[in-house]
Amino acid sequence: MTRRVRTRIAPSPTGFLHLGTARTALFSWAFARHHGGDFILRIEDTDVARSTQEAVDQIIAAMNWLRLDYDEGPFYQMQRLDRYRAVIDKMLAEGTAYHCYCTPDELDAMREAQRARGEKPRYDGRWRSEPGKALPPVPAGVPPVVRFRNPVDGDVTWNDMVKGQITISNRELDDLIISRPDGTPTYNFCVVVDDWDMQISHVIRGDDHVNNTPRQINILRALGAELPEYGHVPMILGPDGDKLSKRHGAVSVMQYEEGGYLPDAMVNYLARLGWSHGDDELFDRAQLVAWFDGHHLARSPAQWDAAKLNWVNAHVIKSTPDDALAALVARMLAQRGANVPADDRLARMCALFKDRCATLIELADWLGMYFVDVSPSEADLSAHVTDVVRPALQSLRGRLAEIDWDKGTIAATIKEILTAHGLKMPQLAHALRVLVCGRTQTPSIDAVLELFHRDVVLRRLQGV
Template identity: 55%
Template sequence: MSVVTRFAPSPTGYLHIGGARTALYSWLHARQHNGRFVLRIEDTDRERSTDEAVQAILDAMAWLDLEHDGEIYYQTKRFDRYAEVIDQLLAEGKAYYCYSSADEVEAMREAARARGEKPKYDGTWRPMPGKTLPEPPAGVDPVIRFATPLDGVTVIPDLVKGDITIANSELDDLIIARADGTPTYNFCVVVDDMDMGITHVIRGDDHVNNTPRQINILKALVGDDGPLPYYAHVPMILGPDGKRLSKRHGAVGVMRYRDQGFLPSALLNYLVRLGWAHGDQEIFTREEMVAHFDIANVQGGASTFDPEKLLWVNQEHMKAAAPEALIGELAWHLARHGVENVAEDRLTAIAAVQQGRCKTMAEMAEQSLFLFRDVEDYEPKAVKKHIKTATPDLLAQVRDALAALDAWDGEALAAAVKGVAEGNEVGMGKVAQPIRIALTGGPVSPSIDDTLELLGRETTLARLDQAVAAFRELKAGA
């Protein structure tokens, strides 16, 4: 059997963390079995679905690099197919027209509750042997209902929760087409899964109640012995307070995590571990996830989202990455600060210096802005602490020592600065911190030799000249 999985979001908002984990699990299962991963946009809710939401989902999937196979399917482009299958079910007596109003159906359910029974539609318009149906009311457009089996059970073959058995008597005759003719979600899903050859449906466990209804419709189309997909209902993600993850926990669209500086590889690594484990391993490459993931080993209980753990995973991915692998995200974050068109070799050099010092790519970009922006002022606290009467002369000596260098590399730069410190019989801190303030405006930067090398000769010498003049003027007026 060739494995085919699908991710089928509804474009009514951003792609959230729960959806991203479902997409990842589906993608991993397909890749692990050399199968296909289908992307399907379930946009039949025309009032809530928007083009902006569709694009947000596509952007998030592209950023996460969860590439789909083949075309992207849109349910709104398949209405002719749905109508064809509905006509088939009607012709075979497996679906029927229902003229009951919403108020009448609610009254049926209330009556069932009063009798202590399952609240559901009572089958008034369902054709039955020997049953005389009422006369259709004039001017009423009927819905179309699926004739759910009246007895027996439906078994959900669930790879996470184990087989789930539901009595068919507990199920309603589901509406598969509204009065205006538009098909409903549960019906469209079945036709899509059948037509696309989906073998494994991996989705959130909030869909468990839908699954027996969908299985019965599918059996009506392919027969009791026809192919049914396996299901894997993945438990929900909880916030730190034990409640379902929501906006109040900081749960946002996937692309907001990019805004915050997380790497896609780190986010996927964190998500795969929300409910699945491979021994004690915490950090996974994409290749390792594909090699080791097993949907059958996903835990049955809910997982808790931990922002601090995600931050740690991200930092580990940043430290382990080849510098050139970080330059795409670094360039993207720099561009948000107005810094664009930076050469790849310079981005690589920046990433190599900064990747062990930062927890996020947003932080890396912010801490690298000094390389691209002139120093307009100096932090008052840093100046007060580190700029003394002798400092301008020390910086002038550093400037001259650096200007005399033939090679502008870390080893030569470090030796030049050290030589000034030793020549004046002062500790490195008396020289290094003033250099940082002169070059960046503040007391924090990478190592002095890295800072000097990244800035380059011309910029370094110009900023030192500026700082010497500024600090001399400051001390003269003190």
């Protein structure tokens, strides 16, 4: 790199941080970290009517949860209005921008006439001064907008990091409004000034911004600013090939935390939606940063796959230290009203059950039986707690009340009872699971029972 790498993510607080923006943030973060550069958070809040503090708070919370640490910011565009206005004043003075007094009705009539002629609707430049051109008289009481004087000839060409060379003719672009009648600058203008002031070297964003790029490049050139490199990543599609929607999982990133997903799993999965490193499917943050050099970004849309996310999350759960899982699950169980003891049992429970779980919700569901009374189904009770097994259960309860409470002794005691009553392990183990755990399937029953308090097991076996 000939200049310091500086990337940014610039969400609008008109809604929560969704998966597409989170992926763009991840790519921008990983690229900056790979090159030893800077990653900047910017809040594009000039849409005052729709922006909310709740959305700002959620965006920052999502960035923190994903551990996408930023080196500068958050910067807020509404706190930079004086800067934007100063740049606009300079452009007006230099002739790269001008006032336009068209009313909304005039613009509507202009577009209708163009459509009637089979032309593309666009501003016709009637307030753009040219040598020998007479402008209309300034109407009284009409606050003007400010428009950028876009070049009329030539092309805008850039080498996109994802799509390769893109060329758009200036004749396809009309004179963009850069300031509204009330003096509020518009999105495309604020972005340009922000990227210029913050010395952004690389802009990685969704390909819905491709049409904005030639306009922004022209404004940057008019300001004499150095251009960043652009990379436009394709959108994320739902499993049916349509645009990702709420029914597919296009919800707030923070809802994935609530759903029991780990941030490392989300980072791993999101990174693979539109980027690859050979055939590697599973990797940690350090590997992602080491590999993410800006190459191998896919040109085709990625497809959301909830089952694949669950598979990645299950892998991350298995590799997460048990005490770390215990801290996360303890909060979930507390939210359910469970009284979770502050000892090492919860970590041992996580170790026993985590291989069976794709989410922390599933892990909490498993461990809930240790802290909340269970309600076996009538079908399970009738199928497994039979008259043949009841005498053995009664004998086992008596023995469990007096033995040392550890896995080995519990296992030996169960074997004694099986021998004494002439039963097979599944007969007694299924009945134990139903009564003590409320379900028919668990890991090895001796390992499961060991982690219960003895009095809980005895109470659930009482009255068999």
